[in-house]
Amino acid sequence: MTVSGPLASGRMAAIEVTDLTMVYGDLKAVDGVSFEVAEGEFFGILGPNGAGKTTTLEMMEGLRKPHSGSVRLLGASPWPRNSALLPRIGVQLQASAFFERLTAREQLHTFAAMYDVSTAQADDWLERVGLTDKADTRTENLSGGQAQRLSIACALVHEPDVVFLDEPTASLDPQARRNLWDLLAGLNESGRTVVLTTHYMDEAEVLCDRVGIMDRGRILELDTPAELIRGLDAPVRISVAAHLLAHDAARALPGVDHVDGDQSSVVLTTQQPSAVLTALAGQDALEGLQVRGATLEDVFLDLTGREYRA
Amino acid sequence: MNAFKALSIAIAKGFFRDKASVFFAIIFPLMFLVLFGGIFNDEDTPKAELLQIGDVSLIDDLPADARKAFDDSFDVKKVDDRGDALDEVRKGDADAAVEMRGDELIAHYTQTDQVRAATTAGTLSAFVDAANVRASGQEPKFSFRAEAVEDDSLTTIQFVTPGLLGWAIAMSAAFGAAATLQGWRQSKLLRRLQLAPVRTGSIVGARIFVTVAVALVQMAIFLGLGAGAFGLKLTGNWWLAIPLIICGTLCFMALGLLAGALAKTTEGAVNLANFFVMPMAFLSGSFFPLDGAPGWLQFLSKLLPLRHLNDGMLDVMVRGEGLAAALPVAGILLAFTAVIGLVAVKLFRWETV
Incomplete structure (x- = not known):
């Protein structure tokens, strides 16, 4: 190759x-x-x-x-x-x-x-x-x-x-x-x-x-x-504080593919981060906001399809 | 030239800053020189202890010069009690007790140390004979003098110095080469140097140059201490030992490279070098002369380069021999170098995989 x-x-x-x-x-x-x-x-x-x-x-x-x-x-x-x-x-x-x-x-x-x-x-x-x-x-x-x-x-x-x-x-x-x-x-x-x-x-x-x-x-x-x-075309993960957004409400937001989370935060997975962020701002739910895009590590995992052996 | 100089300085600093290397190359062999030089140099047998019971006219009336000779051989102590004196001899505290009965000198000795007893008896009877000659009033007709076949200056230090020096040189050259090869291989310095624009000749040359310099420093210290403190006397051609030492250093470096090529760690390389050098030093007469060794051992020792270096140095440094003795030895050492070096090169790997 x-x-x-x-x-x-x-x-x-x-x-x-x-x-x-x-x-x-x-x-x-x-x-x-x-x-x-x-x-x-x-x-x-x-x-x-x-x-x-x-x-x-x-x-x-x-x-x-x-x-x-x-x-x-x-x-x-x-x-x-x-x-x-x-x-x-x-x-x-x-x-x-x-x-x-x-x-x-x-x-x-x-x-x-x-x-x-x-x-x-x-x-x-x-x-x-x-x-x-x-x-x-x-x-x-x-x-x-x-x-x-x-x-x-x-x-x-x-x-x-x-x-x-x-x-x-x-x-x-x-x-x-x-x-x-x-x-x-x-x-x-x-x-x-x-x-x-x-x-x-x-x-x-x-x-x-x-x-x-x-x-x-x-x-x-x-x-x-x-x-x-x-x-890699990897989705962006957006997390916000849990008390600001119910899971159901999160799922209803435009562009959200998947919702996940724990007691303190809700994590939204999306391919359209700008649409999701606009919607979150409209609901005044930006407190504790974190946006995490893909890294080289994701590229590596995607390519090798296995655990990274550092 | 710049690279050669810089590498030589780097290697020399590395050596002299390593306390263990300096100890084993210089201090350790010197300890042996001091030990051997100190112990065996004073080879006079100690005086016999003699108890004199009461008056012994034969001893008391000796003329001054004879009395001096007598005191050189005996440590005389006067005692009065005969029983105590005999007890002391029996216990081994004194070598003999003497008493006079009329014109008869009687020596009491113990049979536990027969050699000592015989020496004492012989010496005493010689004094009695001398007293008889004096009593006869005649000049003695015959005289006796003992003379060693060797030159007057051949004391123990003369034999010991070249052998110990040979051992010291073999040790530092072999250990140095073995440790350098392994250490540089492990730190990948060998690889790093391969990618620097220096000729291999400069690297090898610098290592040889430093080792030879160390060997000559060892020689200077050994000869200096031997001559200064232990009465070592060198003969006219002693400087021929310098080319011999250079050839020997090359030979033992090759041996060290072989150890370095065989072993996988620096410690292993040094241990292996030790395994080569230590028995070789014993078999090559570095610590004791091999004159009394059986024939097969003599033959075996001729297969060892150190034996030839030791013999060669002894010849030119104290036996007064010249170029004719040094040249074949140099040739033999270089032949050993070539053979051992070739094997080392064959076994050499750039890195331990």
């Missing part, structure tokens, strides 16, 4: 993935995946653990030889190790790949030296990821969020054209995740292409220009988060 979303008009493809497959024994970890990523795009691969995200990413980076299919990264093949390509790409791997017992600053300086980048530029990145006050802390003593920031700085210290981030917010607490989002959101501002894998729906929705939803080695759907949700 080939799923390919439209490229933003006039932009060159930074990455072209064609019919990529990886087989481990009997397991098809990646099963005929094709897509393109435009220059300057923030591209997300969303899926549960074991969906084949990391394997796809590793083939795109040139860490693994594809079983079949091809990858063109900035117009060249990343496999076998392409040293002309390496200075133009940045990678952040799942684990924190650091030298033992170095401080944050020493770590970044070492990576800078490998890319022939000045220490001043490295220190600049330390500031951009907000670790200046942790510069002399050893990486073992950094918090999970700080370590992820540092490894992102190590991936970006040489200002690469394309950067790959493999689950950068995995195992972080919600606070640290949101902090990291602010940093990640700005990465493609200067025309840099970003490819990110994640198993968080909200993360893909907030950060990515386009998202490929992946499960069992396949890309099931690929589009902008808004289009994916719109395409």
Whole structure:
């Protein structure tokens, strides 16, 4: 199956993935995946653990030889190790790949030296990821969020054209995740292409220009988060305080398909939210009003038809 | 070059900041050097304790120089009661009790320590013989002198230092390589470096450079302490040990890489390296000389690279041999490196799956 979303008009493809497959024994970890990523795009691969995200990413980076299919990264093949390509790409791997017992600053300086980048530029990145006050802390003593920031700085210290981030917010607490989002959101501002894998729906929705939803080695759907949700044609759920609206009255409202609820609230399901909201306003029943549309999670559940295994 | 320098600095800092690594590479082997150097260096047998019952003219009237020789061998204590003295000998508190009966010197000893008793009796009878010669008023016709076949300077420290140094180098090189390979693989640093524009040569070169530097630091500390505190004397060609140590470091790094390739965790890799190094150190004469070992053991030890490094270092550092002794050893060590390294490369995986 080939799923390919439209490229933003006039932009060159930074990455072209064609019919990529990886087989481990009997397991098809990646099963005929094709897509393109435009220059300057923030591209997300969303899926549960074991969906084949990391394997796809590793083939795109040139860490693994594809079983079949091809990858063109900035117009060249990343496999076998392409040293002309390496200075133009940045990678952040799942684990924190650091030298033992170095401080944050020493770590970044070492990576800078490998890319022939000045220490001043490295220190600049330390500031951009907000670790200046942790510069002399050893990486073992950094918090999970700080370590992820540092490894992102190590991936970006040489200002690469394309950067790959493999689950950068995995195992972080919600606070640290949101902090990291602010940093990640700005990465493609200067025309840099970003490819990110994640198993968080909200993360893909907030950060990515386009998202490929992946499960069992396949890309099931690929589009902008808004289009994916719109395409789902999912009903909107509106809830109001229970004492304002009897169930029967709710059912009688125009456009309401289904009524549900508990002691404190009544939940109306509808495909025409504007009609329902107008009617509710007419009855002065807007107290405690909540409107919840579909999310990427609903899209995912609809596509895979099963429980989300985060 | 920039990358090589930065990687070397990163690896060196990683090593010297790891207290356990520094302890096992430098402090731990030094403890053995101090122990062996301290215990065995003073190899004079302790003086025999002699109880002198009443007046013993033979001892009391010794001329000054003979008396000095006598005191070097015996610790003389004067007692009056004969029964108490014999009791003390019986209990083993004293080695012998002597008394004079007329012109006869009688030594009482216990048979529980026959070697000691024989030594005491022999020494005493030698003094009696000397007294007889003096009494005859004649110059002695024959004289006797004992001489060791080895050079005067060959004390225990001379033998122990090269062996313990070889062990220390084998340990730090093998552990370092094993732990680095496993640690970098587990943290995915190995993968990360694969995607950085650095040549593999720079990475491997930096690791070798740091390990060799550590080995030379070990050598400097060992020789410094040995010479400063325990009277180690080096012969003219001792510097030939430097190329030998470099070859040995390469060889034990290859062994560490093999351990790192075989094991699945960092702890496992270090334990496996230990499993290789510890028995090898025993069989290679790092802790005790193998001269008395049976033939099959001698043969077995020749199959171990550390044996060759130890022998080579002993030859050039204390036996005064030169290039002719060092070259074949260097060749053998490099051959071991090639074989072990090849096996390690065959077994190498980028990640533990």
